[in-house]
Amino acid sequence: MKEKLVIREAAESDLGDLAEISRATWDGDDYLESVSGEWVRENGFFVGEIDDRVVACGKLSSMPGDVAWLEGLRVHTDFKGKGYGRALSDSILQMAVTRKEKGEFKAIEFSTYVSNVESISMAEKQGFRVTELFHVVSMENPPLPEAAANLKKVSPKTADFSIYPHHAPCGWKYISHRNKDSVQWMKNNAEFWQVQSGARFLAANRGQEVSPLASSLNDTQGFVDGIFALAEKKRLDYLEVIVHDSHTQILAQLLENGFSYWENHGKANLPVYRLAEQR
Numbered sequence: 205m206k207e208k209l210v211i212r213e214a215a216e217s218d219l220g221d222l223a224e225i226s227r228a229t230w231d232g233d234d235y236l237e238s239v240s241g242e243w244v245r246e247n248g249f250f251v252g253e254i255d256d257r258v259v260a261c262g263k264l265s266s267m268p269g270d271v272a273w274l275e276g277l278r279v280h281t282d283f284k285g286k287g288y289g290r291a292l293s294d295s296i297l298q299m300a301v302t303r304k305e306k307g308e309f310k311a312i313e314f315s316t317y318v319s320n321v322e323s324i325s326m327a328e329k330q331g332f333r334v335t336e337l338f339h340v341v342s343m344e345n346p347p348l349p350e351a352a353a354n355l356k357k358v359s360p361k362t363a364d365f366s367i368y369p370h371h372a373p374c375g376w377k378y379i380s381h382r383n384k385d386s387v388q389w390m391k392n393n394a395e396f397w398q399v400q401s402g403a404r405f406l407a408a409n410r411g412q413e414v415s416p417l418a419s420s421l422n423d424t425q426g427f428v429d430g431i432f433a434l435a436e437k438k439r440l441d442y443l444e445v446i447v448h449d450s451h452t453q454i455l456a457q458l459l460e461n462g463f464s465y466w467e468n469h470g471k472a473n474l475p476v477y478r479l480a481e482q483r
Contacts, residue, residue: 207254209291214240214249214261221258221280222251228281235376235411236261236278243276252292259283260292264300266309268389269380272300274314277323290326297330301479312479315378319467324475333480336371336378337449337472340413341463344442349432354400360390364404364417371476373415373446375408378476397434401426407434413444416454424457446474 214222219240226236243249243263252260260283263276274296279289300312314332316323317340365386371378372386374394379386390396394406396417403426404417414434420427435443445463447454449472465473 209252209254209260209288211250211252211292211295214244214251214258216241216244218251218258218261219244222261225258225261225278225280229278234278236276239276239410249276250292250296252288254283254288260288262292262296264296267313267377267379268386269383270308270310271380272304272309272312273377274300274312275377289322293326294330297479311380313378313477315376315474315476318471318473318475324477327477331480332477334475335478336369336476338373338378338474338476339447339449339455339465339472340444340474341447341455341458341465342442342444343463346432346435346440346443347462348436349429355430355433355437356398358396358398358404360387360394360396360406360417362387364396364406364419365390367416367418367421367451368448369450373413373448374406375411375413376446376474397430399423399426399430399433403427403430405430407431411444412440412442413446415446416451420454421451424454425461427454428457428461 222240223237226234229236248264250262251258260279261276265273265275267273277289277293300309303309304312365372365381368381370380372381374390379389390406394408396404396406398404401423403420403423405414405420405427406417407414414431416427431443431445445458
């Protein structure tokens with residue numbers, strides 16, 4: 205008989221179990237362990253435990269535009285297929301729905317990699333639908349740039365995000381950018397850079413993910429040169445670039461310069477989901 209999952213707020217004492225879950229996720233290439241301490245100190249980080257052992261976790265975050273953002277859903281490999289992930293996900297989703305009904309949120313959203321079929325199937329059954337598409341391409345050992353000295357840090361401005369119809373990427377989070385607090389959120393969670401030619405881009409604080417800003421549409425090679433310069437400046441041996449599905453010219457320039465998809469070449473692989481309104 206399946207044991208009952210106890211759901212509660214995460215605590216500092218859970219960090220060991222959370223690290224174990226993270227190291228067994230995505231072949232050990234998972235960000236959960238690096239953010240668990242910060243998430244424990246915030247509101248909205250939940251764990252599911254069996255016999256006092258944490259076997260699952262998930263996060264409910266508040267984002268600009270009164271958006272509830274669901275992230276970090278993980279289940280320990282030894283406990284998958286038992287319904288624990290669904291139980292925790294349903295619980296966190298209900299918390300978000302209740303707060304939305306109280307007027308605290310206007311929308312409930314999340315994103316995941318396209319091959320995360322279990323999470324996507326579960327979300328679709330819960331009523332989530334794709335609202336926007338992005339691509340992630342990557343490169344190991346970026347080449348040395350020719351103009352690293354021309355890279356300078358700048359302040360973000362609203363016009364930088366005008367190329368994004370609804371969501372602007374910041375790492376693997378997607379921000380509803382048409383809100384008065386969005387630029388400040390971005391400023392707190394990313395660095396903004398510009399090359400001499402004028403191309404601007406952002407680099408998420410938490411990882412090695414970069415994304416173009418409006419001026420990069422007219423200077424796609426400048427954008428690529430800029431992120432190579434950033435890799436040299438920060439001694440990064442790996443880069444991920446997250447690009448909106450409509451920015452085909454930037455994607456083409458990235459691929460021409462040696463970036464590649466993990467799989468499903470040329471297809472959008474980072475869908476953003478939103479909970480559909482009930483009729």
